[in-house]
Amino acid sequence: MNDQRPEKCVFCAIVAGEAEASVAYADDRVVAFMDLGAVTPGHVLVVPRLHAVGLEDLDEETSTHVWRIGHRVGRALRRSGLRCEGVNVFLADGEAAFQEIFHFHLHVFPRFRGDSFRIDADWATRARPLLDEEASAVRQGLDADAPPAAPANTEN
Template sequence: MAALEGAGCIFCAILRGEAEASIPYADDRVMVIMDIGPITPGHLLVIPRVHAVGLEDLDEATSAHVWRIGHRMGRALRRSGLRCEGVNIFLADGEAAFQEVFHFHLHVVPRFEGDTLRIAANWDTRQRSLLDREADAVRSGLTALGLSEMERE
């Protein structure tokens, strides 16, 4: 599958071989590159070869492959000799979610005691009534996608 044109997209330029990247893995659907501004040494980005801005633009089969390769890269990091006591796999979908490069990509970040990554959030327990209402809203979204029943593989 060839990379689609993403005007001004650095990841598309990398996929076309027009920009430099350090590439530990590539196949016909994805390329894995080292993040140029890593959170920790070994920080990887799994990039589909098709230009898709976010989840809404990427087909499920390609998305599943991105996550499959992300899983493999996490396992590879643990065996790499790089400092890796844990792994975060992170997707930033949209500007509000801290997406900076608008070409779908999955971060695979090796973690270790004392690294600098922190996730600050309100971790308070939500009331069941609010959780139930939010679950209803998600089910409504599934219905809008044509997935009203839970799918089983």
């Protein structure tokens, strides 16, 4: 079991300046720093200053800002002079998705022919009725996440 408390979180320590990091970008909401366990040279993590374990714990404004900075970092990697024939933007949300540090973070890393990163899966084509059922389930999840409707105006 991973300790998810902010006082034990290495990313919180980096954000607070209590642990070393090679910072590529910082503002009042995020810090972007080089990943010690880089997939390729130039692998950056974009981390909100606010401790949030995963997507469910992160407010939409902060999440939007993380992705915005991730986009900027991806563009910067292409212009950096580092070997970069492509860019991956990768989120691991939860243990089943290979999240190892339980502080929300976005991986942004350069890709090039012959690098070691792989995603291996069964990429089988799914039948339309199954896709329709899954789309319905996602719509239900979106409805459950929607803000409550304003009360109807009953005055005439």
